[in-house]
Amino acid sequence: MTASTLADNTHLAPSIPIAEASTAASPASSIHAKKPFKEAKQIEAIQGLRDLLGPGNDKFDDAELMRFIVARSYDLVGAKAQLLGSLEWRKTNKVDDxxxxxxxxxxxxxxxxxxxxxxxxxxxxxxxxxxxxxxxxxxxxxxxxxxxxxxxxxxxxxxxxxxxxxxxxxxxxxxxxxxxxxxxxxxxxxxxxxxxxxxxxxxxxxxxxxxxxxxxxxxxxxxxxxxxxxxxxxxxxxxxxxxxxxxxxxxxxxxxxxxxxxxxxxxxxxxxxxxxxxxxxxxxxxxxxxxxxxxxxxxxxxxxGGSCTCSHMPGGCVPSVILNNIKPVERKPTPPPASSPLAAAANGSGGNLLAVPRYLRPRSSSSASAMSIQDHVMPGRPKEGIYQMVSSITQDQACEYEIVVSDDDVKDAEPEVMCMFRIKNVRDPCDGLNFTVARFEFGEMTDGQIIVPTSFHAIQDAPATGFEVKFRAKQAGLYVLLWKPENQRGLVQLEYGVTVDGLLSEPTDC
Incomplete structure (x- = not known):
């Protein structure tokens, strides 16, 4: 399925030189030469984004830039951030190969x-x-x-x-x-x-x-x-x-x-x-x-409702094994090269082209999360089972993330869910800035049941090893993690990760 984009936070865009980046899709030369956008707003936005991208912006055709501009509702700084983020994702995961x-x-x-x-x-x-x-x-x-x-x-x-x-x-x-x-x-x-x-x-x-x-x-x-x-x-x-x-x-x-x-x-x-x-x-x-x-x-x-049958092909227009209009495809694997990230994904060895944790994703009902596409997953495998991610939120923005606990996770036991937070960076002037570490609610419950109480920690008191928050998932569903700064004295950049694994030997005090 193809969809338009969520907005993101511009300050988290990966810093990669334009000259070294490959485009998100390799356009035909005929597309690159076209200037199809005639409205003054479109022309101004395209040129504005080119100015923000700086040297090397000619690698992108107008159509590609316009896709990111429209996706970000003409927020040019946001469009730049998302474009660079997509390029970094492609580079990290060798999509162009x-x-x-x-x-x-x-x-x-x-x-x-x-x-x-x-x-x-x-x-x-x-x-x-x-x-x-x-x-x-x-x-x-x-x-x-x-x-x-x-x-x-x-x-x-x-x-x-x-x-x-x-x-x-x-x-x-x-x-x-x-x-x-x-x-x-x-x-x-x-x-x-x-x-x-x-x-x-x-x-x-x-x-x-x-x-x-x-x-x-x-x-x-x-x-x-x-x-x-x-x-x-x-x-x-x-x-x-x-x-x-x-x-x-x-x-x-x-x-x-x-x-x-x-x-x-x-x-x-x-x-x-x-x-x-x-x-x-x-x-x-x-x-x-x-x-x-x-x-x-x-x-x-x-x-x-059309007239096409594609009778010359097995299965007709749309072959379907389930509908029995074509024989099942036999499994004769031809794996990708062992060095490819795709091979790791196919072999279940931890590689993942999407490069996002299985259990954590921005919550669509949270406006701050919707503005946070550039929650950036750090390249590489998770450390100690936890994916390292980076998020930055300004004051008065509560960013929510869904934690997925699946049917299989709770099939035999009540699994432990662990969230880890670590201060990545503090932008001036943040002396005394506090932030919410975590708040969990189950699914869409209207009574706002809190499973892990809200707690506040001052930046200067944050341990280098970070904070750990654990709870027992008694049933499958979507749990909600929330965090936000307590006041408006700069931005806090936070690493966080989630893992759903193992059993708690006894209830954990948080």
Missing amino acids: LPIPGHNNSNGVMYAVRGWHSVPDANIEAGHLNVPEHAVRLQKYMGGSALHKWDKTGRPIYIERMGQHNVKGLAKNVTTAELVDYHIRCTEFVHNTIMPECEERFGSDNKIIDKETVIFDCSGMGFHQLHMEGLNMLRSLTDMDQKAYPERLGKLFIVNSPSLFVKVFSMVKKWLDPGVIEKIHILGKNFESVLLEHVDAENLPSFL
């Missing part, structure tokens, strides 16, 4: 592809070059997906049979790291192979194609899909898209949506920026006429 399918190589596709010149029509196949084992394994649990032709504007169409997903099977048999790895490979393929072709076939001097149209078919959706860990995996993908791939969604059509979807969407909606929500169209059962307003019939699968 991913082997993606293209017209000049034999790399296998990650999902069904229909109608493009760059890559012949194909389905994912085990044993094809650079198709990792986990990409094959997860096909058994996905309802089916395909990059299927283009809409009337020339944007590529991604179709997913969301209602057919075996969510519990996916969560049980595919790790979040593997799903994220798969998602990144698919996203990079669309941005770096398909969209340049769209530009060549359908673009013009005044028209840039850098977004995609998405159709989610909810046929078959039921209560069996309301699985917490599966939803957490989806949350990981949307969080990453919002941070690393802003403004890549054109329109999202959700069709055949049952009443159950209202419940699911009420949760998912909290994760999304209002700009993304405006692009989502929930159509229910009577969707054909709306889709045909945006997609020519010959480019729309017949099960969605």
Whole structure:
């Protein structure tokens, strides 16, 4: 899924030279030369961002800069911070080294592809070059997906049979790291192979194609899909898209949506920026006429109201193992090089392309958290099981983070949840500044049940080793961590991490 971005705190942007950074997507030369933005506001914003970026800003085309500008609602300092953050994420995780399918190589596709010149029509196949084992394994649990032709504007169409997903099977048999790895490979393929072709076939001097149209078919959706860990995996993908791939969604059509979807969407909606929500169209059962307003019939699968069947390909337009219109893909692993971060993720050795802790994420209902995309995960593996992160919040901003305790975590026991805080940096003049270390509440409880009491600590009294806060998770759910400065005497930069592991031998006094 592609989504617009959350805003971030500019002072946490990674300091990397523009000249050494690669762009978040490698645009075609034709795109780089285009000047499609004619409004005075757009022109001024693009030039303003270039001025902020300084020498080397010509590495970015206007379209790329505008995506970050729009994602940050024309906050240019914030746009710069998010752009640099996405570049650092790509560099740290070697995203630009991913082997993606293209017209000049034999790399296998990650999902069904229909109608493009760059890559012949194909389905994912085990044993094809650079198709990792986990990409094959997860096909058994996905309802089916395909990059299927283009809409009337020339944007590529991604179709997913969301209602057919075996969510519990996916969560049980595919790790979040593997799903994220798969998602990144698919996203990079669309941005770096398909969209340049769209530009060549359908673009013009005044028209840039850098977004995609998405159709989610909810046929078959039921209560069996309301699985917490599966939803957490989806949350990981949307969080990453919002941070690393802003403004890549054109329109999202959700069709055949049952009443159950209202419940699911009420949760998912909290994760999304209002700009993304405006692009989502929930159509229910009577969707054909709306889709045909945006997609020519010959480019729309017949099960969605079009005339296309892709009868020349096994599985038709959108192959689905679960719907039995194609045989299961056999598992013949072709692992990535051992030195790749992707290999670590695939082998379960601790690597994670998303580079965020499994258990901690900004809470969408917290305005300060929404402004904190640049909570930056320090590169490298977690130390002593705790990921090192950095956050900075000004006075009167309470930043909240969700701590995920899954069904599996509490299956056999009540696990220990440990949070660690350490002062990373204090910006002047912070003498005597106090801050809230931690406050926990369970889920969305209206009575505000406090599991770990709020406590205040003066900066000058903070131990070098930091603070540890522990509590026993009696049931699965989302726990909420909150911290904020007590007054407005500068900024506090805080490292923090969360781990959910082990058992408490006895209750811990906090």
